[in-house]
Amino acid sequence: MHRKRTTDDGDELLARLGWLTAQARERAELQRAQVELATALQRGMLPRDLPRVPGVHLAVRYAPACHGLNVGGDWYDAFVLTDGRVGLCIGDVQGHNIEAAAFMGQVRAGLRALASVTGEPGELLGRTNDLLISLGSELFATCTFIRLDPVTGILESARAGHIPFVWATADGKSGVVDDEGGPPLGIARGMEYRVSRHRLTTGGVFVLLTDGVVEGPSLSVDEGLDRVVRLAGIAAVAGLEAHALAAAVIRGAESVGHEDDAAVLVVGHDEPGPQP
Template sequence: MFRKRATDDGDELLARLGSLTAQARERAELQRSRVELAIALQRGMLPRDLPTARGYRIAVRYAPAYHGLNVGGDWYDAFRMSDGRIGLSIGDVQGHNIEATAFMGQVRVGLRALASVTSEPGELLALTNDLLISLGGDLFATCTFMRLDPATGEVESARAGHIPCVWATADGRSGVSEDEGGPPLGVQEAMEYPVTRYRLTQGGVFVLLTDGVVEGPSMSVEEGLDQVVRLAGIAAVAGLEAHALATAVMKGAERVGHEDDAAVLVVGHDGVLGG
């Protein structure tokens, strides 16, 4: 009797372990499917082509987070506007899941659509903010939008709660932009977003990025931005192409020890002005 009961107990334990293993496998498959869906959705919402302009180079690098369901949130975009100028945007949505990816798509599409109404960066962010508020929802996004005039090199920038960009010139100067900025998009209606004007001179660069590039467990945002300032300064003086700088900045992001998305957008002026 004792041996039979022990055998029965062992069989029951094995059966339970088998059932738990099967359930764990099903959950893992479901998790993997959801991650693959989020990645596909995310990549499908990013631009396939970047605009071109005589004398200018635009380069992007993107590294999505692949930790659990931490996929989605960051985006970049660059497109030619109806007035001939180039719109550049980069941003980060609160959260890291499929919902954040979908919201990212709404923000990016909203910016592009409303750019046909106004290309002025401050007004564009204000309109996009009001649009997101009207759609409801609990998510918000930080964003920088720049308008570049290829004919003059003038850059107009507005920020919505996003980290500042980095700049560098061919004569060895570099730093972090000091524009005022406004609140994130989707938090409160009827917000204003001040515009700061710069000039992109020959050999100069602007580096737009998300906080996953410069902030993490191993590095503060100040240290991360200083790292990008040094890289941008070296690239501008050495005459490196925008693609090389974007790659170097993304490589440096590995030092922050983050588990977040990371996006970099570099625009450089390497020739004569012209649309």
């Protein structure tokens, strides 16, 4: 009788373990499907092509989170404004799931639509912020928007809670842009975003990033930014093409095991050729 009870207990334990294993497998498959859906949704919302503008070199790179579970919110965009200047933006949505990927699409579409009304970076971020508030989402987004004149290299920028971008010149100088950012988009109505002016010199570069590029388990944001500053400085002096610098920046993020999505947008400038 004692042996029978022991056998029954063993069978019950095996059955329980089998059920738990099946449940764990089902949850893992569901989670994998959600990650794949969020990744596909995000990639589908990113621009397929970048504008070709005389005198301007653009390159982008995107790498999903190393652990696969934090995908969803990073984006970049580049497009020609109605006055011929170039609009450039990069951003990151709070959250890492399908909802974040969908919200990212709303932010990017809102920016593009409102840029046809105003390309002034501060006003554009303010209007986009109010639009997102009106949608009633509980999510928010950080963003940098730049308006670049391809002829003069004059660049106007505004930041909404996003990390600052990096600059480098062909004569070996480089650093992090020192400007005043405003609050993230979608926090409160009526926010203002201060505009700063810079000049992208011939042979120089600006590097726009998301925090997945500069932050990792063993890397602080400041350390990550310093790494990108060094890369940008070397690239500018060596005359590396924009796509080579963008690839090097993403490789650096992957080498430290970034736990978040990583996106980079590199902007280079040279003398524009003759107009057709």
